[in-house]
Amino acid sequence: MWNRSNSSTAQWWRYFLQLVMANSIRALLPLILTISAVSASDQLPLNVDCGTTGSRTGFLNMTWVGDEQYVKSGQSAKVRIDDSVILPLTTLRYFPDQRKNCYSFPGVGQGTKILVRALFYYGNYDGLSSPPTFNLLLNGNHWSLVFLSGDNDSALFEAVHVTKVDDVSVCLARTKPNDVPFINSLELKKLEGDMYASMNTDRPLYLMGRYAYASPSTTVVRYPDDPYDRPWTAFTDYESSGLSPLSRSSDPNSNLADRPPAAVVRQAITPSSSLASNMTVPNAIVSPSPVPHYVTFYFVEMLANASRSFDIYLDDQKFYGETIVPNGTVLEIVGSNISLSTFSVFSLVRAKGSTLPPLISAAEFYRIGNAWGVDATDSSDVRALSEFQKSYVQLQPWSGDPCLPMGYAWEWVNCSSDSTPRVTALFLSGYGLTGPLADFINLTALRTIDLDNNSLNGSIPEFLGKLPNLKRLNLADNQFTGPLPASLTTSNSIVNLNISGNNISGNSSDFASSSEKKGNVGVIAGGTIGSILFLLLLVMLAIFIFKKRPANASAKPTSVLLQPEIKQHGFSHAEIVEITNNFEKVLGEGGSGNVYYGRLRNGSEVAVKVLKDSLSQGTREFVAEAKLLMTVHHRFLVSFVGYCEEGGNLILLYEYMSGGNLRQLLSGRSGTSAFLTWDIRLKIALRVATGLDYLHSGCYPPIIHRDVKTSNILLNAKMEAKVADFGLSKAGQKEEGADQPIVVVNPSQYSFDQRDDVTQVSTAVAGTPGYIDPEYYSTNRVTKKSDVYSFGVVLLELITGRPPMFAASGERFHIIGWVTPIIARREIHSIADPKLNGQYNVNSMWKVADVALSCTSETADARPRMIDVVNQLKKALEEETCYQQRTDTPSSEVRSSPTFYEFSSSSLSNSQLSSAR
Template identity: 35%
Template structure:
């Protein structure tokens, strides 16, 4: 057997490269951003190999110094942008900012480093850290390479970006000056690399092209449209090679899209009776001693087989099946096996061996190996971060204002303090820019820091007037503007805050600032005397004309209202009191239509409920009673309690809504009662009560809902909410989505209920403003709490909490060991890739791991802090339908069982262009195949 050699060393062959960037930090038409770090020019240049344009980094960063590498390291195979670099001798953190991105998209981010003895010290830095935003990416360890001075070190990650920008930061750890030679960003389809989520990213360890015909060929753009870099992988002693010049096609909905140029070659054992074997070792990291890994193995048949020939093989990891059945690669069509979730071994021995039915040896065309990094750290509130970035740009702040303003805490920006209220984003609470040499006017961006308590801009050279917008800072208690050159007068909003004692405004030593003295007022009067003489006659004329127009319209409106009242009286049912013309919900201004459903008297309700004998449940409106109509139809009677804080307005709102919404996943109203002080609504009977009861296992049988039933309930509930948001006219925001407001009928079909707090809105004017915050603790959208403006995304947030309840079996607020929001609890565990530690243990693993994970991912997206980052209910419905299909596919393929491998932390998937007959073609399916994984460059054995 040939001695093993780490394939990770092949990365030393990396050529620094990139994509196009227009001047001043704009992506090109493909969305590519490519930066030549330290390039002294001011315009882009074209690379002869990739025909992509590289841009200088001046538009992306405002710190660091440019250097050229030593001439002895300028070699023929070294790309042009590796000839120079940018180093960062100053500051603990220095960051590149890449803008104009698409929020929620996946991006490949790649950095390259060539030391080249640029500083003449012949001493490469031992170690420095890379961060993507506030999440750790990797430690760059130059000393671990065989040629640390002249070799190219490459770091690559695939992450989901949740903003319209991303920052890549180099952090000095005290083991040498950080530097960088090149930085690339490439957009990826959201369907690619499903292992990448909002909670985790992938860091490349190896991406290998088996047996390219040209052994120096490194596949990348344009051969790979995504500009992934595939390194050659071959071993003439142990492996034979095969190739084709014909195109290898990607299958429909391909999850990885390996390029044809890579799939056109493959390796097979020199001895046809042998196996293909290679391995990799786990690489503990300082912040993660037992990292998890993802591997993707690619297969395509390159030979047109004779009628009796069969190529089928098993893939094994550490002696256990990686995939439960034999794998048959399809002719000139992409196929792959992969693990969806990481697990942990110290070594990974891969063996690919022919099945007993196979007449041909196994093959492999390519492999990718990644470690997994959590991306759950949430940066500073986006509005706060944007505001201070604008302040930094306006005043050209040169301190440590790089990267995220508040995080990590040990790198927070100078001159400011932040609040850290997990799981909410950090907020900026104070800024002290006293004696900082500020010039110009006071930036309007200060007024966007809504959590600000203290602002000190004293002893600078600020000019202009004090912006009244500062009075809109809800929490600020001290503003110090003393010692500047401000003029004008103190705005009325700030004066009011001073008078009511909520603000201490310090404004001394501003000679031209009027503070309300007689001299200021007299000077102002003299300056405006002529203007007053001209303006007064004009104002008098305008007042007279306006008054005449107002009288005309008031008279006209009164006549129209009288006509409307007459019309309403004409259509009023005999012997029936009109319920009200109050606008329900206060959102759309439409008058309440007369309810057309059956009207009950209070005595009739007493008879229907047998004296209100059996209570089905209780809410903020009152109790719900069991009842039967004359024809035997079972109903639920919701009777308003006199002690309820929900009154006529909420009752009328719900009655009105229920008369005009009709959907199979919304509860139906049979009638109502408005009999003096008594108010009630009569609903269809929901035999299985609330979803919360079933999640808690407190239904009458004490049974646990199976996962498939939970999925179906989630989908039906989402369909009901989607109808409210898009299907009815006017559309509605529910505002109290929770597990107790989702009811289940005798068939366990879901119905959304309780519309007393719902608000109508217009698609053109969403959001709507409210004076009071409503909802249930644990379910309320934090953005709604802050702005008092509910939107459809507020319902999406609440529904995300319901999804987490379905996945975990836990309530929205956990009580042990201390009160914790279920979102925070789940995010922490999902960040570690531990879906089994999140899924409800009572389901006894009776589920497809991938569908559970996908629902958890949907829930995390729904509960994103910023509403703009949440999906719509239409998106949620589409994704839940996919989850239902995954679960149904598991039942068909596995008969509801799981594979024989015992490790509970591993699941795999595979796809080819020709699946077995009971699984639809071209569909990626996941198997509960349990084995752990980790990576360091695979080695041949």
């Protein structure tokens, strides 16, 4: 990425302007693109001038085309810039509506190696002098955060990527509700399959810089000198670096697979003094801590009959094991997985017997991205959705992958978290759809369809009853007529059908009766929902009361995590006194009561929570927690041992976690010398997120914790975390496919949203200040995303070590308000917990920071699901683990696989390469 906001602002801006002037006087035949072609592979290279229409010859005498055929949303605008500067900068397309907007290029071809370049120049096109921040996505994966610091700031992103599916999509996704993404130009270039052959095809390469070291300062080598239009920028700081340019009269010999242009390798830089013994190689590494990079160096002799030889070093270790003796054939050295930071130094050291100092012609520097998963949702689902969209103009603006990346699914679909996602729900309530209902029978994974409050007419289609996994169908308040189709009257799978507000003939009560006779499901229609839920509630409460009787051993839930002799059961108050040694040792004090240390007769340790007698809601919270914990079992949730309800005493017993709570450990008040490394913090975060995802998605009905905070995250002696304290938890709307009823403590206090990813409950605000979702606070409606918000605060605590609210420099801060501007300035080290002492992988830290800010978005819709958070944390942990493996290896034992380094030219083979660091 080239971004004017980094420390090399002036230098990179000069390079950008050089791109404008490159080869401007050459007369070239334009590249002819067949715009109406059925596949993008026939169009590559493709240069898209965003915000325009038609096609014309423009910058670099290349054909530039408008973007109207590649994107279905957004609006065009002109940028306040001189037209003579560069054509693609003068217009842009901005996207004020959907959260994710995509450019789609079909038929590029699976396994194609492509170069993708995106350019952003704000130019105060909207007159607001407020450049937005947003995410750039490529083929269902996160590419980069686009951050511009001022009206005239620009950013250029370039990636080399091997496609895993036929189509390519580039998407812009908002990260804040009021920030409107935009783009000026988008370029796709097809590379040869043998180019950059050492790259991991599962990981993209992000360009950091590409040098033609001795090119004239006014020239950037681009198309047509480079047929693949890779910009090679000049290095101009000769005088301050003690270097001088050299050139040769003829082009060198080369048949390298990476195809460096002759204009790049017929020149070189070398120390100005012929007596110099070494030179530092200018590089484009900007990472403050070591991360994986892909680097390529090109060497060729500039002088006839020269006697020149040298070695290449990275810091104080040889980078390549053999001495380099350049000649008239281009030599290439590739490091395909090198850990580099801005402090890394490449140097060329004159070899013994060499009469001339070292030289170098060119270099490429790429940062290696994270491993990308699948590039697309299930293809049959994508085709079915595409056909469905064609029938309704309201749905056509959505493009790109409907499910990926995780957290950026289309607003009206819900998707599974499988390796190849499936579309599991359509939420199209109130979308203004008219006409007959279009066929989408090929969306076979659908479990929920919500089409109420539209103007759909005609008969209800037969195919709806043939969807094999459909559980909920809401067709209320449309204009459907005629009888209910036979497929729905005979369906054994649908447990919730709402056809109220239509002109449906026939007796709906007969339909319900006939379904009940099948003994499989109950069909709930329209106004009957409330009464049936109330009856189900009474049944569930009766079952719960019956289960609490200790005499009935068969009603006791079991836990696979505890020994059989301490499985859940009721305790008498006398037993509790014995277990706690008359409440001798207090483990903690909370708003709902104290927690004491206990030991069962078999020696097993437990934590005993005694609810306060004065707590007006104590009984209600006790009932909620006991009921939930008797049925909820997960290895990342604190296990429930038993309970006591005797003589007004409300007591719960949990497994004992000897490591204390996370807040104590982060603050240093745990009374132990335990130190939480970044690796341990990531594992804690992943465990907690997985536990919360189980509550949200693995429980039926789903459970909203409502009090996620670091003091409710407990650790054992091995620093393994579990989520505790369900006293404030609420059971919400049952998930797709769940046949049991909604469980509610007091039906008059709750209302439910039928969207499974919302699962919201209306209730008085509960929780801990600093962690409470602002949307929950303002609406009294708690959702799964309320837990996501609180967990985002926990992530920020893990990064910074600070509590949610703290004082600094005489001011009072909330942690979100404190970190946001610092992160926007890309100063991650300024917020990292000083106790970490810089010992972390910066990419891993950035990923967690991005996840935390996404979780704490002001609106619930902008936050990811907990399963998406889990997936991102896994990637962050993977990066940190790789970093630790590299840094923990003793220097005397450092070895690199020969496949990491390659030496190739038209005359030398890779087999000559020895291993090097």
